[in-house]
Amino acid sequence: MSTTTRTAEERWARFREARNAALAEEHGWLSLTSFQWLGPEPAEVEQVPGLWSATDDGASLTASAADGLIGLPGGPPGGHRVDGTITAVLDDEESLLWVSHGGSTGRRIVVELARRAGRYAIRTRDAESPTATGFEEVPVFGYRPDLVVEARFEPYDEPREEHIRTAHDEVPGATTLVGDVVFSLPGDAREFRLGASQEEAGGLSITFHDSTNGSATADWRKVATRHPRPDGTVIVDFNRAINYPSAFTPYGTCPMPVDANRLEAAIEAGEKNPLS
Incomplete structure:
Protein backbone atom coordinates (compact mmCIF):
# COMPACT_ATOMS: atom_id res chain seq x y z
CA MET A 1 0.00 0.00 0.00
CA SER A 2 1.40 3.37 -1.02
CA THR A 3 1.76 6.21 1.46
CA THR A 4 -0.89 8.18 -0.43
CA THR A 5 -3.40 5.33 -0.25
CA ARG A 6 -2.67 4.75 3.42
CA THR A 7 -3.22 8.42 4.22
CA ALA A 8 -6.49 8.44 2.26
CA GLU A 9 -7.68 5.33 4.08
CA GLU A 10 -6.80 6.90 7.43
CA ARG A 11 -8.87 9.96 6.54
CA TRP A 12 -11.74 7.66 5.56
CA ALA A 13 -11.44 5.85 8.92
CA ARG A 14 -11.81 9.19 10.72
CA PHE A 15 -14.81 9.98 8.52
CA ARG A 16 -16.37 6.67 9.57
CA GLU A 17 -15.78 7.40 13.26
CA ALA A 18 -17.48 10.78 12.97
CA ARG A 19 -20.37 9.30 11.00
CA ASN A 20 -21.02 6.57 13.59
CA ALA A 21 -20.78 9.10 16.43
CA ALA A 22 -23.36 11.33 14.73
CA LEU A 23 -25.79 8.43 14.29
CA ALA A 24 -25.37 7.49 17.96
CA GLU A 25 -26.58 10.89 19.21
CA GLU A 26 -29.22 10.55 21.91
CA HIS A 27 -32.18 11.80 19.90
CA GLY A 28 -30.75 11.28 16.44
CA TRP A 29 -32.28 9.47 13.48
CA LEU A 30 -31.94 6.05 15.08
CA SER A 31 -34.27 7.07 17.90
CA LEU A 32 -37.34 7.63 15.67
CA THR A 33 -40.30 5.53 16.84
CA SER A 34 -43.32 7.02 15.04
CA PHE A 35 -44.57 9.35 12.32
CA GLN A 36 -48.11 10.60 12.96
CA TRP A 37 -50.16 13.09 10.95
CA LEU A 38 -52.12 15.62 13.01
CA GLY A 39 -55.81 16.18 12.27
CA PRO A 40 -57.89 19.34 12.72
CA GLU A 41 -59.59 18.12 15.92
CA PRO A 42 -57.61 17.76 19.19
CA ALA A 43 -56.83 14.06 19.66
CA GLU A 44 -54.52 11.71 21.51
CA VAL A 45 -51.43 10.36 19.79
CA GLU A 46 -49.21 7.36 20.43
CA GLN A 47 -46.33 7.36 22.95
CA VAL A 48 -46.89 10.80 24.52
CA PRO A 49 -49.81 12.43 26.40
CA GLY A 50 -51.77 15.54 25.48
CA LEU A 51 -54.24 16.50 22.78
CA TRP A 52 -52.68 17.36 19.42
CA SER A 53 -54.12 19.01 16.33
CA ALA A 54 -53.19 21.09 13.30
CA THR A 55 -54.78 23.23 10.61
CA ASP A 56 -53.31 25.38 7.85
CA ASP A 57 -52.78 28.07 10.49
CA GLY A 58 -50.46 25.96 12.68
CA ALA A 59 -50.20 23.12 15.18
CA SER A 60 -51.60 23.04 18.72
CA LEU A 61 -50.89 20.99 21.82
CA THR A 62 -53.06 21.04 24.92
CA ALA A 63 -51.81 19.39 28.12
CA SER A 64 -51.80 19.83 31.88
CA ALA A 65 -48.71 20.09 34.05
CA ALA A 66 -49.48 16.59 35.38
CA ASP A 67 -48.91 15.18 31.87
CA GLY A 68 -45.20 15.92 32.23
CA LEU A 69 -44.60 17.43 28.80
CA ILE A 70 -41.68 19.87 28.85
CA GLY A 71 -41.17 22.62 26.28
CA LEU A 72 -37.80 22.54 24.51
CA PRO A 73 -35.58 25.53 23.66
CA GLY A 74 -36.74 27.11 20.43
CA GLY A 75 -40.39 26.41 21.09
CA PRO A 76 -42.70 27.81 23.77
CA PRO A 77 -42.60 27.33 26.70
CA GLY A 78 -38.92 26.37 26.64
CA GLY A 79 -37.76 24.60 29.79
CA HIS A 80 -41.18 24.59 31.48
CA ARG A 81 -44.01 22.09 31.75
CA VAL A 82 -46.83 22.59 29.29
CA ASP A 83 -49.91 23.69 31.22
CA GLY A 84 -52.60 24.79 28.79
CA THR A 85 -52.38 25.19 25.03
CA ILE A 86 -49.24 25.98 23.02
CA THR A 87 -49.00 26.56 19.28
CA ALA A 88 -46.34 26.56 16.59
CA VAL A 89 -46.25 27.59 12.93
CA LEU A 90 -43.81 26.05 10.45
CA ASP A 91 -43.06 26.53 6.78
CA ASP A 92 -43.19 23.47 4.56
CA GLU A 93 -40.17 21.16 5.08
CA GLU A 94 -39.38 22.79 8.43
CA SER A 95 -39.06 20.84 11.68
CA LEU A 96 -39.02 21.82 15.35
CA LEU A 97 -37.99 19.77 18.39
CA TRP A 98 -41.03 20.93 20.32
CA VAL A 99 -41.54 19.10 23.63
CA SER A 100 -40.13 16.16 25.60
CA HIS A 101 -41.55 13.55 27.95
CA GLY A 102 -40.60 10.66 30.20
CA GLY A 103 -37.54 9.25 31.91
CA SER A 104 -35.82 10.56 35.01
CA THR A 105 -35.07 13.92 33.38
CA GLY A 106 -38.30 14.27 31.41
CA ARG A 107 -36.34 14.02 28.15
CA ARG A 108 -36.51 10.36 27.23
CA ILE A 109 -38.87 11.05 24.31
CA VAL A 110 -38.47 14.18 22.22
CA VAL A 111 -41.38 15.14 19.98
CA GLU A 112 -40.42 16.66 16.64
CA LEU A 113 -43.08 18.76 14.96
CA ALA A 114 -42.74 18.71 11.19
CA ARG A 115 -44.56 20.13 8.19
CA ARG A 116 -44.47 18.01 5.06
CA ALA A 117 -46.46 18.44 1.85
CA GLY A 118 -48.46 21.20 3.57
CA ARG A 119 -49.52 18.96 6.48
CA TYR A 120 -48.34 18.86 10.08
CA ALA A 121 -47.05 15.68 11.68
CA ILE A 122 -45.11 14.65 14.73
CA ARG A 123 -42.24 12.22 15.00
CA THR A 124 -41.32 10.74 18.36
CA ARG A 125 -37.62 10.30 19.14
CA ASP A 126 -37.10 7.82 21.99
CA ALA A 127 -33.59 7.66 23.46
CA GLU A 128 -34.36 4.11 24.59
CA SER A 129 -35.45 2.88 21.17
CA PRO A 130 -33.91 -0.56 20.48
CA THR A 131 -32.58 0.73 17.17
CA ALA A 132 -30.68 3.45 19.02
CA THR A 133 -29.52 1.49 22.07
CA GLY A 134 -28.42 -1.49 19.98
CA PHE A 135 -26.40 0.58 17.50
CA GLU A 136 -22.63 0.10 17.31
CA GLU A 137 -21.68 1.07 13.77
CA PHE A 248 -32.49 2.67 9.41
CA THR A 249 -36.09 3.58 10.26
CA PRO A 250 -39.52 3.44 8.58
CA TYR A 251 -40.29 6.94 9.88
CA GLY A 252 -38.08 8.96 7.54
CA THR A 253 -39.29 11.17 4.68
CA CYS A 254 -35.99 11.06 2.82
CA PRO A 255 -35.73 12.06 -0.85
CA MET A 256 -35.32 9.36 -3.49
CA PRO A 257 -33.00 9.87 -6.47
CA VAL A 258 -34.30 11.44 -9.64
CA ASP A 259 -35.17 8.75 -12.19
CA ALA A 260 -32.04 9.36 -14.25
CA ASN A 261 -29.68 8.80 -11.31
CA ARG A 262 -29.51 5.04 -11.75
CA LEU A 263 -26.12 3.39 -12.20
CA GLU A 264 -26.23 0.09 -14.06
CA ALA A 265 -23.16 -0.94 -12.11
CA ALA A 266 -22.29 -2.26 -8.66
CA ILE A 267 -20.84 0.35 -6.31
CA GLU A 268 -19.32 -1.97 -3.71
CA ALA A 269 -18.06 0.84 -1.51
CA GLY A 270 -19.45 2.94 1.27
CA GLU A 271 -22.25 1.99 3.63
CA LYS A 272 -24.07 -1.32 3.39
CA ASN A 273 -27.70 -2.12 4.20
CA PRO A 274 -27.89 -1.76 8.00
CA LEU A 275 -30.94 -4.07 8.20
CA SER A 276 -29.52 -7.02 6.25
Whole structure:
Protein backbone atom coordinates (compact mmCIF):
# COMPACT_ATOMS: atom_id res chain seq x y z
CA MET A 1 0.00 0.00 0.00
CA SER A 2 1.40 3.37 -1.02
CA THR A 3 1.76 6.21 1.46
CA THR A 4 -0.89 8.18 -0.43
CA THR A 5 -3.40 5.33 -0.25
CA ARG A 6 -2.67 4.75 3.42
CA THR A 7 -3.22 8.42 4.22
CA ALA A 8 -6.49 8.44 2.26
CA GLU A 9 -7.68 5.33 4.08
CA GLU A 10 -6.80 6.90 7.43
CA ARG A 11 -8.87 9.96 6.54
CA TRP A 12 -11.74 7.66 5.56
CA ALA A 13 -11.44 5.85 8.92
CA ARG A 14 -11.81 9.19 10.72
CA PHE A 15 -14.81 9.98 8.52
CA ARG A 16 -16.37 6.67 9.57
CA GLU A 17 -15.78 7.40 13.26
CA ALA A 18 -17.48 10.78 12.97
CA ARG A 19 -20.37 9.30 11.00
CA ASN A 20 -21.02 6.57 13.59
CA ALA A 21 -20.78 9.10 16.43
CA ALA A 22 -23.36 11.33 14.73
CA LEU A 23 -25.79 8.43 14.29
CA ALA A 24 -25.37 7.49 17.96
CA GLU A 25 -26.58 10.89 19.21
CA GLU A 26 -29.22 10.55 21.91
CA HIS A 27 -32.18 11.80 19.90
CA GLY A 28 -30.75 11.28 16.44
CA TRP A 29 -32.28 9.47 13.48
CA LEU A 30 -31.94 6.05 15.08
CA SER A 31 -34.27 7.07 17.90
CA LEU A 32 -37.34 7.63 15.67
CA THR A 33 -40.30 5.53 16.84
CA SER A 34 -43.32 7.02 15.04
CA PHE A 35 -44.57 9.35 12.32
CA GLN A 36 -48.11 10.60 12.96
CA TRP A 37 -50.16 13.09 10.95
CA LEU A 38 -52.12 15.62 13.01
CA GLY A 39 -55.81 16.18 12.27
CA PRO A 40 -57.89 19.34 12.72
CA GLU A 41 -59.59 18.12 15.92
CA PRO A 42 -57.61 17.76 19.19
CA ALA A 43 -56.83 14.06 19.66
CA GLU A 44 -54.52 11.71 21.51
CA VAL A 45 -51.43 10.36 19.79
CA GLU A 46 -49.21 7.36 20.43
CA GLN A 47 -46.33 7.36 22.95
CA VAL A 48 -46.89 10.80 24.52
CA PRO A 49 -49.81 12.43 26.40
CA GLY A 50 -51.77 15.54 25.48
CA LEU A 51 -54.24 16.50 22.78
CA TRP A 52 -52.68 17.36 19.42
CA SER A 53 -54.12 19.01 16.33
CA ALA A 54 -53.19 21.09 13.30
CA THR A 55 -54.78 23.23 10.61
CA ASP A 56 -53.31 25.38 7.85
CA ASP A 57 -52.78 28.07 10.49
CA GLY A 58 -50.46 25.96 12.68
CA ALA A 59 -50.20 23.12 15.18
CA SER A 60 -51.60 23.04 18.72
CA LEU A 61 -50.89 20.99 21.82
CA THR A 62 -53.06 21.04 24.92
CA ALA A 63 -51.81 19.39 28.12
CA SER A 64 -51.80 19.83 31.88
CA ALA A 65 -48.71 20.09 34.05
CA ALA A 66 -49.48 16.59 35.38
CA ASP A 67 -48.91 15.18 31.87
CA GLY A 68 -45.20 15.92 32.23
CA LEU A 69 -44.60 17.43 28.80
CA ILE A 70 -41.68 19.87 28.85
CA GLY A 71 -41.17 22.62 26.28
CA LEU A 72 -37.80 22.54 24.51
CA PRO A 73 -35.58 25.53 23.66
CA GLY A 74 -36.74 27.11 20.43
CA GLY A 75 -40.39 26.41 21.09
CA PRO A 76 -42.70 27.81 23.77
CA PRO A 77 -42.60 27.33 26.70
CA GLY A 78 -38.92 26.37 26.64
CA GLY A 79 -37.76 24.60 29.79
CA HIS A 80 -41.18 24.59 31.48
CA ARG A 81 -44.01 22.09 31.75
CA VAL A 82 -46.83 22.59 29.29
CA ASP A 83 -49.91 23.69 31.22
CA GLY A 84 -52.60 24.79 28.79
CA THR A 85 -52.38 25.19 25.03
CA ILE A 86 -49.24 25.98 23.02
CA THR A 87 -49.00 26.56 19.28
CA ALA A 88 -46.34 26.56 16.59
CA VAL A 89 -46.25 27.59 12.93
CA LEU A 90 -43.81 26.05 10.45
CA ASP A 91 -43.06 26.53 6.78
CA ASP A 92 -43.19 23.47 4.56
CA GLU A 93 -40.17 21.16 5.08
CA GLU A 94 -39.38 22.79 8.43
CA SER A 95 -39.06 20.84 11.68
CA LEU A 96 -39.02 21.82 15.35
CA LEU A 97 -37.99 19.77 18.39
CA TRP A 98 -41.03 20.93 20.32
CA VAL A 99 -41.54 19.10 23.63
CA SER A 100 -40.13 16.16 25.60
CA HIS A 101 -41.55 13.55 27.95
CA GLY A 102 -40.60 10.66 30.20
CA GLY A 103 -37.54 9.25 31.91
CA SER A 104 -35.82 10.56 35.01
CA THR A 105 -35.07 13.92 33.38
CA GLY A 106 -38.30 14.27 31.41
CA ARG A 107 -36.34 14.02 28.15
CA ARG A 108 -36.51 10.36 27.23
CA ILE A 109 -38.87 11.05 24.31
CA VAL A 110 -38.47 14.18 22.22
CA VAL A 111 -41.38 15.14 19.98
CA GLU A 112 -40.42 16.66 16.64
CA LEU A 113 -43.08 18.76 14.96
CA ALA A 114 -42.74 18.71 11.19
CA ARG A 115 -44.56 20.13 8.19
CA ARG A 116 -44.47 18.01 5.06
CA ALA A 117 -46.46 18.44 1.85
CA GLY A 118 -48.46 21.20 3.57
CA ARG A 119 -49.52 18.96 6.48
CA TYR A 120 -48.34 18.86 10.08
CA ALA A 121 -47.05 15.68 11.68
CA ILE A 122 -45.11 14.65 14.73
CA ARG A 123 -42.24 12.22 15.00
CA THR A 124 -41.32 10.74 18.36
CA ARG A 125 -37.62 10.30 19.14
CA ASP A 126 -37.10 7.82 21.99
CA ALA A 127 -33.59 7.66 23.46
CA GLU A 128 -34.36 4.11 24.59
CA SER A 129 -35.45 2.88 21.17
CA PRO A 130 -33.91 -0.56 20.48
CA THR A 131 -32.58 0.73 17.17
CA ALA A 132 -30.68 3.45 19.02
CA THR A 133 -29.52 1.49 22.07
CA GLY A 134 -28.42 -1.49 19.98
CA PHE A 135 -26.40 0.58 17.50
CA GLU A 136 -22.63 0.10 17.31
CA GLU A 137 -21.68 1.07 13.77
CA VAL A 138 -22.96 1.03 10.20
CA PRO A 139 -21.67 -1.95 8.21
CA VAL A 140 -19.45 -0.85 5.33
CA PHE A 141 -17.47 -2.28 2.45
CA GLY A 142 -13.71 -2.30 2.83
CA TYR A 143 -11.88 0.76 1.55
CA ARG A 144 -11.66 0.81 -2.26
CA PRO A 145 -9.05 3.28 -3.57
CA ASP A 146 -10.16 2.45 -7.15
CA LEU A 147 -13.63 3.85 -6.39
CA VAL A 148 -12.25 7.31 -5.72
CA VAL A 149 -12.91 8.58 -9.24
CA GLU A 150 -12.19 11.82 -11.01
CA ALA A 151 -15.31 13.19 -12.66
CA ARG A 152 -16.27 16.13 -14.84
CA PHE A 153 -18.90 18.57 -13.60
CA GLU A 154 -21.15 19.98 -16.31
CA PRO A 155 -23.31 22.77 -14.81
CA TYR A 156 -26.71 23.52 -16.29
CA ASP A 157 -27.49 26.95 -17.69
CA GLU A 158 -30.11 27.27 -14.92
CA PRO A 159 -30.87 25.07 -11.88
CA ARG A 160 -33.59 22.50 -12.53
CA GLU A 161 -36.29 21.64 -10.04
CA GLU A 162 -37.33 17.99 -10.24
CA HIS A 163 -40.30 16.33 -8.59
CA ILE A 164 -39.31 13.14 -6.79
CA ARG A 165 -40.75 10.50 -4.51
CA THR A 166 -39.66 10.10 -0.93
CA ALA A 167 -39.40 7.27 1.59
CA HIS A 168 -42.95 8.10 2.76
CA ASP A 169 -45.70 7.36 0.24
CA GLU A 170 -47.79 10.35 1.39
CA VAL A 171 -44.96 12.90 1.20
CA PRO A 172 -44.04 14.09 -2.30
CA GLY A 173 -40.67 15.73 -2.69
CA ALA A 174 -38.66 18.04 -4.89
CA THR A 175 -34.99 18.58 -5.48
CA THR A 176 -32.97 21.22 -7.32
CA LEU A 177 -30.22 19.95 -9.60
CA VAL A 178 -27.44 22.26 -10.72
CA GLY A 179 -25.55 20.03 -13.14
CA ASP A 180 -24.31 16.58 -14.09
CA VAL A 181 -21.32 14.73 -12.71
CA VAL A 182 -19.84 12.61 -15.53
CA PHE A 183 -17.38 9.77 -14.93
CA SER A 184 -16.30 6.22 -15.72
CA LEU A 185 -15.69 3.36 -13.32
CA PRO A 186 -12.58 1.15 -13.11
CA GLY A 187 -12.57 -1.48 -15.84
CA ASP A 188 -15.72 -0.07 -17.42
CA ALA A 189 -15.49 2.12 -20.50
CA ARG A 190 -19.06 3.39 -20.19
CA GLU A 191 -19.66 7.02 -19.29
CA PHE A 192 -22.05 7.56 -16.38
CA ARG A 193 -23.94 10.77 -15.73
CA LEU A 194 -25.58 11.69 -12.40
CA GLY A 195 -27.50 14.85 -11.56
CA ALA A 196 -26.15 16.75 -8.57
CA SER A 197 -27.53 19.25 -6.09
CA GLN A 198 -25.44 22.01 -4.54
CA GLU A 199 -24.70 22.01 -0.84
CA GLU A 200 -24.48 25.19 1.25
CA ALA A 201 -20.67 25.10 1.38
CA GLY A 202 -20.46 24.86 -2.43
CA GLY A 203 -19.88 21.13 -2.73
CA LEU A 204 -22.16 18.74 -4.56
CA SER A 205 -24.58 16.11 -3.29
CA ILE A 206 -25.51 13.11 -5.44
CA THR A 207 -28.39 10.78 -4.56
CA PHE A 208 -28.19 7.59 -6.60
CA HIS A 209 -29.29 4.02 -7.22
CA ASP A 210 -26.86 1.24 -8.16
CA SER A 211 -27.20 -2.49 -8.76
CA THR A 212 -26.28 -3.43 -5.17
CA ASN A 213 -29.46 -1.75 -3.85
CA GLY A 214 -31.92 -3.94 -1.99
CA SER A 215 -29.34 -6.60 -1.21
CA ALA A 216 -25.88 -5.53 -0.10
CA THR A 217 -26.96 -1.90 0.19
CA ALA A 218 -30.10 0.06 1.04
CA ASP A 219 -32.53 1.08 -1.69
CA TRP A 220 -30.55 4.24 -2.47
CA ARG A 221 -27.62 6.21 -1.07
CA LYS A 222 -25.93 9.57 -1.45
CA VAL A 223 -22.39 10.85 -1.74
CA ALA A 224 -21.07 14.39 -1.26
CA THR A 225 -18.11 16.01 -2.99
CA ARG A 226 -16.06 19.12 -2.50
CA HIS A 227 -16.52 22.18 -4.70
CA PRO A 228 -15.54 21.46 -8.33
CA ARG A 229 -12.06 22.63 -9.28
CA PRO A 230 -11.60 25.62 -11.60
CA ASP A 231 -11.15 23.23 -14.57
CA GLY A 232 -14.49 21.55 -13.81
CA THR A 233 -13.10 18.32 -12.40
CA VAL A 234 -14.40 16.92 -9.13
CA ILE A 235 -13.48 13.87 -7.04
CA VAL A 236 -16.29 11.42 -6.25
CA ASP A 237 -15.23 9.14 -3.39
CA PHE A 238 -17.76 6.32 -3.30
CA ASN A 239 -16.17 5.07 -0.08
CA ARG A 240 -18.06 7.97 1.50
CA ALA A 241 -21.45 6.93 0.12
CA ILE A 242 -23.87 6.97 3.05
CA ASN A 243 -27.41 5.87 3.81
CA TYR A 244 -30.32 8.20 4.29
CA PRO A 245 -32.11 7.90 7.66
CA SER A 246 -34.88 5.91 5.94
CA ALA A 247 -32.42 3.01 5.62
CA PHE A 248 -32.49 2.67 9.41
CA THR A 249 -36.09 3.58 10.26
CA PRO A 250 -39.52 3.44 8.58
CA TYR A 251 -40.29 6.94 9.88
CA GLY A 252 -38.08 8.96 7.54
CA THR A 253 -39.29 11.17 4.68
CA CYS A 254 -35.99 11.06 2.82
CA PRO A 255 -35.73 12.06 -0.85
CA MET A 256 -35.32 9.36 -3.49
CA PRO A 257 -33.00 9.87 -6.47
CA VAL A 258 -34.30 11.44 -9.64
CA ASP A 259 -35.17 8.75 -12.19
CA ALA A 260 -32.04 9.36 -14.25
CA ASN A 261 -29.68 8.80 -11.31
CA ARG A 262 -29.51 5.04 -11.75
CA LEU A 263 -26.12 3.39 -12.20
CA GLU A 264 -26.23 0.09 -14.06
CA ALA A 265 -23.16 -0.94 -12.11
CA ALA A 266 -22.29 -2.26 -8.66
CA ILE A 267 -20.84 0.35 -6.31
CA GLU A 268 -19.32 -1.97 -3.71
CA ALA A 269 -18.06 0.84 -1.51
CA GLY A 270 -19.45 2.94 1.27
CA GLU A 271 -22.25 1.99 3.63
CA LYS A 272 -24.07 -1.32 3.39
CA ASN A 273 -27.70 -2.12 4.20
CA PRO A 274 -27.89 -1.76 8.00
CA LEU A 275 -30.94 -4.07 8.20
CA SER A 276 -29.52 -7.02 6.25
